[in-house]
Amino acid sequence: MRKQSGAGTLAALALTCVFGVTLLLSLAAGAGVYRRVADRVDESSQSRVSLSYVAALLHSYDEAGMAEAGTYGDGGAVFLYQEIDGLIYETILYVYDGQLREMLCEKDWEQDAEFGDPISPAQALEVSEPVPGLLRLVLTGPDGTKQTADVYIRSEG
């Protein structure tokens, strides 16, 4: 009788251990999947949102002579112009101090790059024009990955 009871206790103990290990494994699997999904969403949105934002702004300023490539801040920049009450204002999209920034000021107004509004983290922005009217934007994300987007300025093509 005593022997039977001992075996039963052992089996119960073993089952409790199996239960605990399975619980831990499924928790670890869940946490791992959650971390990977969150990282992927974060990485995907950071680069895509920044480039989509610049591309959308470029299309909204798509008038002859109202969008051009140049340099500002830590490298390349996009200059977008608009006329308000007879004055020309420029919106500059550039990277400075680890952030993609946007600054609106009067054209040729000398303003420090640090005053731009930060949009998203980025290391660098390169802007080139491989063919007339086509702007090639290369954005280096905070983790060093580069993403390229080509934007055709229809009014200049």
Next chain:
Amino acid sequence: MNMERIKPTRSGLFAIELLIAVGVFSLCAAICVGLFVRSEVMSQDSADLNRAVTEARSAAECFKAVGGDLEKTAELTGGQISGDTTLFISYDQSWHKLDAGAEGAFDITLTLRPEDGYTGASLSVQRYDRTEKETTGTTILFWEIAALEVAS
């Protein structure tokens, strides 16, 4: 024969109870793991689709910028022309562009469809699952685009 009824011990009953609990828990855990795998696949598909949209949009912008000229589009995008009407741009699993002609995990295919007054094209993105025996392609994106002007 003297049939003596064996009285179950308390620990034995506890073991059976625990066995049932572990069985139910294992079933739930198996379902959860299945859901984890599905969420992982869905998340990867979503990231791929996002990237496919970005790359396809860039290819479409290049196509429009050169007025529908396939050779110039190939130069700008780093793709390869097959026949006279189709352009392929290949990418690896991490969406890095591959050399022309390389077998990638993703392909952008741009097929010309000349119309009166403009050059139309169908633009699609395929994902390839390659094994040693076979290659399976799935279209994850399909657009109809047009270049309205012919570049000089």
